[in-house]
Amino acid sequence: MKLGFRSKIYLGLFSLLLLLGIVILFVVSMIMKEALLEENKNRGISIGSTLAARMAEPVLAMDFFRMKTLVDETVRLSDDIFYTFVLNDKGKPLVHTFKGGFPIELKEANSVSDIHKYSIRLLDTGKQLIYDYAFPVIIDKDRFGTIRLGLLRTKIQEAINRLWWSTFLSTGIVIIIAIFVGTAVAVPVTRRVKILHKSSEQALMGNLDTQTAPLLKKNCWEIMNCNKKECPAYGKIHQRCWYLVGTLCPNCVEGEYAQKILSCINCQVYQKCAGDEIQSLAESFSSMTLSLKTHLSELQNSEKILKEQRQLLKTVLDATPDFVSLQDIKSVYLAANKSFCDLVGRGEQEIIGRTDYDLFPKGQAERYLKEDLEILKSGKPMVKESNISGFNGSKWLHMVKIPVYEADGKMRGLLCSGRDITELKRIQEQLAQAQKMESIGQLVAGIAHEINTPMGIVLGYAQLLLEEVKPESQAYNDLKIIEKQTRICKKIVADLLRFSRRTESTMSPLNINDTIEDVLSVVEHTFKLDRVSLVRRLEPDLPAIVGDKEKLKQAFINLVNNAFDAIIGEGKITISTHYDVQLDEVIISVLDTGHGIPPRKIDRIFDPFYTTKPVGKGTGLGLAVTFGIIQEHNGKIEVESPPLFTINEKEENSQGTLFAIHLPISGKKNKMEIDHVKHIGIR
């Protein structure tokens, strides 16, 4: 178990005092014992020396009475003087204080030479210890005898014991007092430390509303008699004004603690309110949490604003169709918007911190790096159009790379902005194609017009000659071939003229089912012979549409013929009509079970002279003419190959093609819409 601060103080104090007590007990008692023994020794020496001096005369005079009186007086001096006696120069006792004879052994127990002032021996009588002192009686350098004195060691021991016990008790009392004093000191300290500890824990848990500083008897506004309620220190009973910024005292120095504390030290508020180190710690902690709270709040607000702005910026950047990226001077990506992520097919986090080598093929990355280095070196922006191959296929991009500088003018990196211009490129190509087609159409129309008349003449003369020759003759057969081929040519020419000249239409209300039936009745027999069946799903009661019946028939014939040509072997052509109430248009669809159209070709099927049929089988004008006719009727034509519903139904070997013609009832559909939706369902 870990000891608390208070326990440590107690333990430390107790150990220290105990140690001190033991040391004092032993050292002091030892010193005192030595001192007592020394004192006793000196006392014995003093008594003995005096006695020896006083004994000189009686010894000289052999005045036994005076000698006896002196030794008796000496013994009566103190309880601890056990005996005194005088030996003559021959070591024989002259006088002594013993009753009942002189102890024989005592004579030899101690001796002193002439050159020494005294001699001390510790004697053990079995009952008690005696310090025996021997002093020479010397008169004029002649030895006349010896004075012997016996001091009881027991008495000294008693004194030593009393001393030991009094030291022991004193130490004990000091320890007890020290514990009380220590408690009185430690309790407030530990209480305040505990408050600080709790407050710091609270602060760690996020609660910065801690009040660690103690309440004062008089606060700064009371000491200064100030009524400045707008002062940040006013009313803050747990805060000290010298920690607060912007206090309004006239003596206060502006600024934070570091700036103002030197002047605050001399202020009477500080001198009256400043406490000990722990109070100062508590007060500074309180102020620190307050300051932290304020700064944290400001930081949170700033962070929030920053986050919002960042989010806004990100939204703007992500929302923009252009891709934007920022690289540092080492071409490491620092930021990328959503479009850029889509372009490279990776998430933002996968891009940031990477280089072009991580995102693009090596050759491409090297090229980009070279460009980047060039821009960073020259500081000039770069604008270019580039065709790149990504995960989503090939794309045309319009790219701008601009060097970015920091506030101090130092180059920060490279901002790259780009735009997908694939569609623009495609439209440009289509426009060029259309212009080319228009030129061809004009050329073709001119040629067709010029050819049409001679072809009529050739046909006329061929028919005239047929009337003149016999039908069995070779000439007749040849003329028939001429007539037939001329007619074919004439039809081609007629188609060309229809495509290019856009002949005037004769618009009238018509029933589309009837028009379709006219077409089907013509071709049905022929198709049957080739095992291609026609299925009609014509919705009855269709509203009448306004249109050129002949042109529409031509359009349907083209579609049905194309469907027939697409079927190899046995097959089925389904013709259906349907009225869409919401769109207010009639939808005519032709569905075949043929080989379908490859995706790469489906974009071009409506181009003139584009055909998938073998040479001689098609002119490549059928769908172009059909497209033109439907456009003329403000309708639109869609193609799905294979039809979407077959994909949705997950039919195996799904193939075939569906052409759907939308003809408006009113005949006034928005032309833009028609242009935009040319075909759907390209796989």
Add this chain to the structure above:
Amino acid sequence: MGKRLLSAILICLFLSVGCSQEQPAQKIDLSKREQVILKEDENIITYAYLPQYSHTVSYHRHHLLVEYLRKETGLNIKQIFPDTFNKHIKMVGQGRIDISYSNPFIYIKISNRYGARAFSRIVEMNKQKNFRGQIICRADNRSIKNIADCRGKRWIAVDATSAGGYLYPLGHFYNYGLTKSDFSEIAFSPGPGGKQEKVVLAVYAGKYDIGTIREGTLNVVSDKIDINEIRVVANTRWYPGWVYAARKDLEPEILDKIKRALLKLDYNQKEHRQILKPAEISGIIPSDDRDFDPVRKLAAKLGMSL
């Protein structure tokens, strides 16, 4: 770590306690007792110096001389120390003092009372064959300028039997018309021993106005007090100096040996000087009883019983 430190401290403490300088006790049996009986030596010739000073001074002054006599005569001469003048006198009478070295006044007493015979007398260190007494007072005592001023004063004398310290000054006062009754108080030094010094110290202390001492005493106490604080008011006339006397019954052979030995002492000889100097004797000359008649006359004049 803490435990080791504590253990080390405790061990040091106990060791230091163990290192006490207490010596081992010597076993002794006090139960074995004996009665103390001292046997006196036989054939001892006792030599006593009149205790005008303390015994130790007496010893210091005469033990070399006694030692010399012992060697010179081959006799077992031993210095003894009577406590008082009277005891000295009585011990001569009792035959316990064989050779008495005393002042002339004591001599005439032992001569008169016990038949002691003077055989030598000394020459003072100042080469005087006689000596005198001195009347002293404190140097700052302005009330005493001469003998007449001593009237009505408190007087401390050495001893009623002292020559230089009482008898001679008394004769001197007598000659100036002062008798014992003219003093407010006459006291004698408390005994035993050191009586001359005690007079000086009593005057020095201011307990008595005047004191009477043998000339030469001030030098003896010069190591105890500042003798400049003491003023000599007057000196008495000269009288014969200290005298060696033998008890009445001392064998003439012994006396002769001793006398010859004493007279043999020559201050000019280094060895003898070392013996005589402590005794403050510059020489010993033959003498007989007649030399002390002036003293007897003085005693008679003063009405003293001998």
